[in-house]
Amino acid sequence: MFEYFYKYGSPRHFYDLSKMFVPWLGGICLILLIAGLTGGLFFAPPDYQQGESFRIIYVHVPSAWMSLFIYVVMASAGAISLVWKVKVADALARASAPLGASFTFLALATGSLWGKPMWGTWWVWDARLTSELILLFLYLGYMALQTAIDDRRTAARAGAILSLVGVVNIPIIHYSVEWWHTLHQGPTITKLDAPSIHPSMLVPLLIMAFAFMFYYAAVVLLRARYEILENERNSAWVYELTEQRKG
Amino acid sequence: MSSLQSFLHMGGYAIYVWPAYVLTFIVLILNVILPLKREGQFFRALVERKKRLEKAQ
Amino acid sequence: MTANSTFAVFLAVLRRDLLIGLRHRSELFNPLVFFFIVVTMFVLALGPYADTLKQVAPAVIWVAALLASTLSLDMLFHSDLDDGSLEQFLLSPHPLIIIVIAKILAHWLLTAAPLIVAALFLGLMVYLPQSAIVPLLLTLLLGTPVLSLVGAVLGALTVGLRGSGILLTLLILPLYIPVLIFSVATVDNAAKGLAITGELYFLGAMLVLSVTLAPFATASSLRVRFG
Numbered sequence: 001m002f003e004y005f006y007k008y009g010s011p012r013h014f015y016d017l018s019k020m021f022v023p024w025l026g027g028i029c030l031i032l033l034i035a036g037l038t039g040g041l042f043f044a045p046p047d048y049q050q051g052e053s054f055r056i057i058y059v060h061v062p063s064a065w066m067s068l069f070i071y072v073v074m075a076s077a078g079a080i081s082l083v084w085k086v087k088v089a090d091a092l093a094r095a096s097a098p099l100g101a102s103f104t105f106l107a108l109a110t111g112s113l114w115g116k117p118m119w120g121t122w123w124v125w126d127a128r129l130t131s132e133l134i135l136l137f138l139y140l141g142y143m144a145l146q147t148a149i150d151d152r153r154t155a156a157r158a159g160a161i162l163s164l165v166g167v168v169n170i171p172i173i174h175y176s177v178e179w180w181h182t183l184h185q186g187p188t189i190t191k192l193d194a195p196s197i198h199p200s201m202l203v204p205l206l207i208m209a210f211a212f213m214f215y216y217a218a219v220v221l222l223r224a225r226y227e228i229l230e231n232e233r234n235s236a237w238v239y240e241l242t243e244q245r246k247g
Numbered sequence: 248m249s250s251l252q253s254f255l256h257m258g259g260y261a262i263y264v265w266p267a268y269v270l271t272f273i274v275l276i277l278n279v280i281l282p283l284k285r286e287g288q289f290f291r292a293l294v295e296r297k298k299r300l301e302k303a304q
Numbered sequence: 305m306t307a308n309s310t311f312a313v314f315l316a317v318l319r320r321d322l323l324i325g326l327r328h329r330s331e332l333f334n335p336l337v338f339f340f341i342v343v344t345m346f347v348l349a350l351g352p353y354a355d356t357l358k359q360v361a362p363a364v365i366w367v368a369a370l371l372a373s374t375l376s377l378d379m380l381f382h383s384d385l386d387d388g389s390l391e392q393f394l395l396s397p398h399p400l401i402i403i404v405i406a407k408i409l410a411h412w413l414l415t416a417a418p419l420i421v422a423a424l425f426l427g428l429m430v431y432l433p434q435s436a437i438v439p440l441l442l443t444l445l446l447g448t449p450v451l452s453l454v455g456a457v458l459g460a461l462t463v464g465l466r467g468s469g470i471l472l473t474l475l476i477l478p479l480y481i482p483v484l485i486f487s488v489a490t491v492d493n494a495a496k497g498l499a500i501t502g503e504l505y506f507l508g509a510m511l512v513l514s515v516t517l518a519p520f521a522t523a524s525s526l527r528v529r530f531g
Contacts, residue, residue, distance in 0.1 A: 041254075042254075046258060051258045051259070051260060052257040052258035052259070052260045052264060053257070053258070053260035053263055053264060055257070055264055056263065056264055056267045056268075059267055059268060059271040060267070063271070082524075082528075098278070099278060102274050102275075102278055105274070106270065106271055106274055109267070109270055110267040110270070110271065113263045113264075113266060113267045113270075114263065114267070116263060117260055117263050134478050134481060137474070137477075137478045138478055140474070141471075141474050141475040141478070144471055144474060144475070145461065145462070145471065145475065148462070148465045148466055148467060148468070148471055149465060154528060154529060157528040158461050158525065158528050158529060160528075161457070161461060161521060161524055161525050161528060162458070162461060162475065164521075165454075165457060165458075165479070165521060166479075168517070169478075169479050169482075172482045172510070173478070173479075173481055173482055175482075176481060176482035176485045176486065177481070177485070179485070179489075180485045180489070183489060215275060219278055219279055219282070222279065222282050222283065223278075223282045225282075225286065226282050226285055226286045226289065229286065229289055230289070233289075233293070238293070239293075239297075241290070242290055242293045242294050242297060245290050245294070
């Protein structure tokens with residue numbers, strides 16, 4: 001039974017297997033996106049205080065959740081790579097970083113677009129946005145480290161250590177920034193803290209969150225396939241693939 | 248049609264809501280297109296290298 | 305204590321790094337001068353008036369100390385990589401983690417002491433209130449080991465890479481943020497005459513966490529990079 005999984009740790013089998021999964025995951029993602037967007041944009045009523053602008057929540061919050069989730073996945077893949085030396089984990093970790101950075105960027109950008117009508121300024125150093133900004137730095141640093149190291153295997157393992165250091169630090173940083181924010185601005189409840197959220201607004205949000213998860217699953221496989229090709233570019237099976245594609 | 252207009256108008260917040268959604272979709276689509284392009288480039292480079300090696304022999 | 309005992313190795317590496325550091329005093333001098341320069345830059349940008357400077361003094365001193373500390377991290381592994389000692393450490397039958405702890409301790413002793421003394425003078429120069437001076441030095445005492453420890457992990461990951469100087473800075477500054485936040489809060493509170501024990505405990509907690517985890521992570525990083 002363990003051998004069943006062990007086989008799919010091999011890059012070649014992963015490459016073949018993932019080809020089947022990507023369209024299905026993408027399809028589910030698309031369905032969920034359509035469902036979530038219709039629910040969020042059409043069926044959810046406008047917010048009492050914020051009017052229609054609250055609808056940004058349907059891309060802002062899922063992006064923020066994904067930005068954190070992906071970092072944890074990246075660190076977990078790194079841990080698996082360090083402990084069990086699984087090559088596929090290397091590819092998944094490296095593939096996840098640009099996606100995590102993208103979602104962090106989206107969380108910041110959509111948060112800013114939401115903040116302007118709500119708070120009157122394009123940027124506010126509130127605890128969550130500041131934490132997201134720091135998370136973006138962590139992602140960019142991870143990507144910079146990977147590019148700086150030429151040997152891809154060493155780069156993956158170094159990145160694994162970095163992401164583990166990051167994952168330990170993220171709760172500490174988050175707590176510190178939250179505490180820092182209360183120091184300087186007093187106990188204001190930001191408008192992002194909905195005290196209670198009506199189901200007609202909540203359900204599309206959860207659907208969008210799942211949609212983003214399936215998106216991540218599909219696209220990380222897509223990217224990981226490319227990473228595996230680069231990792232294994234000198235191997236025979238990659239060489240044979242060129243035959244298949246040319247012919 | 249007026250309901251479509253009012254939908255697009257988003258209660259006056261259109262310049263905030265729609266760019267947010269458009270930006271999201273651009274980023275999501277880019278993240279699908281770029282790896283696919285790179286995979287294509289990878290294979291093209293490999294095929295070229297193979298052709299050069301075969302020619303050298 | 306035999307010549308090969310672990311503690312003897314620890315002492316030997318500690319002594320070696322301290323000696324090398326003291327012989328190359330310029331390497332210690334530069335971050336110190338940088339500390340002074342950065343604080344001066346802030347003052348030039350903010351204006352010479354005491355009421356403005358007094359308010360930002362804790363922040364300015366701590367940010368400058370952070371940056372100066374980051375600069376000094378290069379000396380931890382770089383010269384060892386260049387002259388082959390790093391390879392010897394990795395091949396040594398003694399636990400790498402002991403060697404790493406000795407090196408970090410030496411680095412902290414060499415770089416933190418001048419920094420703390422300089423902070424005393426700089427604090428006075430930026431009109432830091434009397435009540436805040438000792439707390440400032442206390443936060444540096446608790447914070448600089450964390451900087452050395454976390455810096456060692458990331459220094460080990462990046463030593464010898466292209467552009468490692470700026471890369472190390474980029475990687476490490478986000479991780480220093482909790483230390484920065486709580487240290488400045490401590491000094492700010494002290495300046496206002498408020499309690500600082502909670503913040504100091506938090507700094508202590510971060511120190512303990514770093515001491516526990518960083519040496520192991522540093523040793524792993526060296527093994528990953530250089531086998």
